[in-house]
Amino acid sequence: MGSMSLISWAFGIAEQKLAQAIPRRWSHVQGVARQARTLRGVAGSDAELLEAAAVLHDVGYAPDLAGVGFHPLDGARFLRTLEAPSRLVNLVAHHSYAVLEARLRGIDDELDEFPDEGSTAVRDALWYCDLTTTPDGETTSARERISEIKERYGPKSLVTQFITEAGPELMAAVDRTERRLAIIASS
DSSP states (O other): OTTSOHHHHHHHHHIIIIITTOHHHHHHHHHHHHHHHHTHHHHGGGHHHHHHHHHHTTGGGSGGGOSSSOHHHHHHHHHHHTTOOHHHHHHHHTGGGHHHHHHHHTOHHHHTTSOOOOSOHHHHHHHHHHHTBOTTSOBOOHHHHHHHHHHHHOTTOHHHHHHHHHHHHHHHHHHHHHHHHHHHHHO
16 A cells, blocks of 8 residues: 555555446445545544445455455455455455345355454444445435345345345444434534
8 A cells, every 4th residue: 555545545446346347336335435425523533444445345246356255255355365454354344234144145154254343433334324325326315225225136135135134233323323423413
């Protein structure tokens, strides 16, 4: 990385891996990063980390990074090879309640190689940003996004099973982030 900011570095990696190969995914991660910028006050000293995680959270979808075929894990493993900061790698590995989907896929033991920092403001904010951004990078509500995912994948999909089971935990992170935003706005 050298003297380059973490955010610039993250954008460069994400653009290289996603812009040509998966343009819609590139639009999504740019939208998630825009959402992260609106949460700088919530993230505080971790604002740069949040935005970098936002733009890199789906890098594991890049076709040339497919290992186990589970994007949070594939992305985290890739970022680790680049010697990205460990918190960034771990946030990517655990974004949007990935541990539940990993469990449903039978690969949660592999995800265990990356620690989850729990319900911190930055982790909750990353989940919030992902859940309030459409596949095309537009802002939406978390409930609409969950409905869109279920519709896109269909009733028999493992992703639909995951998002249905994950809903309460995902919404709790969204609610915690909105409460943090409200506190900042009222002060």
